Amino acid sequence: MDQKALKKLVESISKAVKSFKKSEIECLIRLFHHLVGRTDGKFDNIGLDRNTFRAILYSMFGMTDDMLMNRVFFAFDKDNDNHINVKEWVKGLSVFLRGTFEEKLKFCFEVYYLNGDGYICRDEIFDILKNSLHQQSSEEETDEGIKELVDITLKKMDYDNDGKISFADFERAVREDRLLLEVFGPCLPEAKNCLDFEALAFRNILPSCF
Template identity: 90%
Template structure:
């Protein structure tokens, strides 16, 4: 029991520190979270500087996955919830988060077109347009063969979950949308450094 109490206490302190960091980032010194949020540019700058993300398209998608109420800014609840997945997320939570990042049109499926767009975005630097398009189409076919279990030409959450459970490397198959462990540790060192003293 006491171990769980300690874990709960640490969790509570971590959330308080995340809220404090949010205040700092939105420039509020009075401690009020009402009607404030991180806009997309500010949030992308945080993903870049604190979590080492570099892909514009994926950073936009991560923003939309954090922004649950679709008001184009991340409020304090969305901030804490999203970061909890980044830093402490279970495999299931990370699975759900990645799926949300990859489908954007709200229908609950990752379509062939979306796979094509994401892959084209991540590969476009490397070769000429014609080669790229042909190569990406082939890649889309390979991915669908591997992940589209019900053969309906798109990837449902059930498809995605089954594929990733069989091969965990497929979790970020369409590009890095979770921060690397090193970046998480750096972020924690920054965000939670005051826990032993000032959070009590």
């Protein structure tokens, strides 16, 4: 790996990501290179595709919900090019592993609004809850039952009564009840998974599963 290019990249990322030390950023870059499968030491035009990233979420962070894993991918992929580049990788992990409450709040909201308009609308809540209930219950949940849940959710979180949840609505609801942060499904890893990942990544132990 080109040490000069690596050092330059670490310096660049460290200006935007304050929650990791430079040595930790370097470890995450090395892990990224291993996961991408590049051996030429170059950092340009490489990235994790959706399937590879989903495999990471599953094996390293214990995520299993297909729909939410796809949404997490899009939340990491800030430039919407269907690949997570090394800077997006480190920035996303900074929220996953050491994000402040405010950073996690913004991240979860971004995961939950599906159409990119900045609101979680009734149809999106319905789709998310239907997906979640389908995975968690062997009994068939009726659409009517899910619609009732949507109504309850909107009643609790839609403070301006416009039929959809804005970021302001979401933030107010979560500040009043922290349990609502992942109300539409787990999109942040559990603390144990974060600790296990850090132990692996920052000791520079490359996983054998990739």
